[in-house]
Amino acid sequence: MQEHQHFVPNRKKRLATLIPLNGPWRNVVDTASIILGSFLIAVAFNLFLLPNQIASGGVSGLSILGKEWLGLEPAYTQWAINIPLLIAGFLLIGKQYGIRSVLGSIVLPLFVYLTKDWAIPTTNPLLGSLYGGIGVGLGIGIVYRGRGSTGGMSILARIVQKYSGLSYSLCVVIMDATVIIMAAFVLSLEQSLYALIGLYVTGKVIDAVEMGLGYSKVAYIISNKTEPITKVILADLDRGLTKLEAKGGYTDDQRTVLMVVVGQNEVPRLKALIRSVDPQAFVIISNAHEVLGEGFKRDEA
16 A cells, blocks of 8 residues: 655746647657757767777777778768668568667768868877767767667667567677677777777766756655654655555564655755654665656645
8 A cells, every 4th residue: 555645845846848748849859859969979979989999889880990991981881881770670670660760870970971070189099988988978868868769780789689589788788899899800909998988988978868967866764753754854845755555574563664755955854854753763765867747746635
């Protein structure tokens, strides 16, 4: 059993959403996100990854190897790989996945071609891997938020997943690892190590863009004084909470666990309020990467 007490914070009342989540406006926002994200990826590629030979996985990594080994224009290499994979995605995965990949697969190499002559800010491979990873991760994260894809190896990973039974994440790791191993032979072992740094940074930035940096906190409070704690949280912290009915693992006693979501800056105040009521309360606080909802309103009697 659960008991929900809802409220609207007087000092933090959310604004109504300006752009609907569905409908034509959502399609416009998604398209703009894919274009913007692809542009950022291309800029990071030409300013940091390509000049420093950081082949950190994916089709972009293969295009760097093609440039260094055969002298091929990276944009042409990316189109040459993306378009066949896009067709394969339509045939083997389905129309819906292919449609979401079309725009990114086409405009990303185009932006790579258009920004190829931009001034290079650094020839330090460590800086190149770090800032290249940040730029690519930021771009991919924005593309993902636009419900899109840049195609390439992500399509190949989906195909391998479908017919091998492996998880998608493992397929992506295998693809990226293959490119980085190739970089060790085509370029050097040192360059492949820099590529690993870039790949790691890219993954972290993608997570930050998708999940957000300003994590909320969720607190679970176990106490024999749940009612007084509930009152101070509702009145003094101006936050709602949920009561969860639980059973002690050792005693089998029934007890109530309070769950409350707060901002990072509210955690010290929350802990102080709990201590003021019950210094012996058991409190678990962890990150909540995303909290959805338009706010809550305390039920009126």
